[in-house]
Amino acid sequence: MTKIVVVDMDGCLCSLNSFRYWLVFAFLFSLISFRWLALFKLCVIVALRIIGRVGRVQMKRDVLAVTENFPGFYIKWFSRFLFRFTNSSVLAEMQRYDDLPVLVVLSTAAPTCYVSEYTSHFDFAHVFATPSVHEDGWKENIGREKLESLERFYGKDISLICVISDHHDDLPLLLNAEKRLLVKPSSTTLKSIAGRFKFDII
Secondary structure, X not given: XXXXXXXXXXXXXXXXXXXXXXXXXXXXXXXXXXXXXHHXXXXXXXXXXXXXXXXXXXXXXXXXXXXOOOOHHHHHHHHHHHHOOEOHHHHHXXXXXXXXXXXXXXXXXXXXXXXXXXXHHOOOOEEEEEOOOOOOOOOOOXXXXXXXXXXXXXXXXXXXXXXXXXXXXXXXXXXXXXXXXXXXXXXXHHHHHOOOOOOEEO
């Protein structure tokens, strides 16, 4: 049986909502690099989201279609920005498993286009993130998909030793974990998990 510790990224390992900042930085980068078509497309995407013409997932996919092929130096710059907001408490929890026969993995809804660069600073056994929009059968790595992506990669004979998250979106993982650590959970998350299982807050 494969023993796994799962760590979330946004609001957990990284205290920011990384995709929100990715969008802000994409506007600024498109502007200063004179990428007028990209800037126009981003404005249209956000406008359609504001007026309710597209949902959150479709907006995310459309933004990635415009931005995930931005140059490597930009992605490195953005990843260094995210690194400044790494949660030291979560890092300390991860380090508890350094000498144990346990795999520590990251599972996040954030896109792989910048997650792979950000996580290169850490020693994860594997990183599960939202794939490129150019992949067939594109699906956001969120909710039930996080658990299923683990099972596809490691098989169903896995034991979730610990799940570290900040959000009730990770309920499928949390419900199957032996230990749960919540990072600054919101009142909505606390209400969603009330009475379902024991957890600690860090």
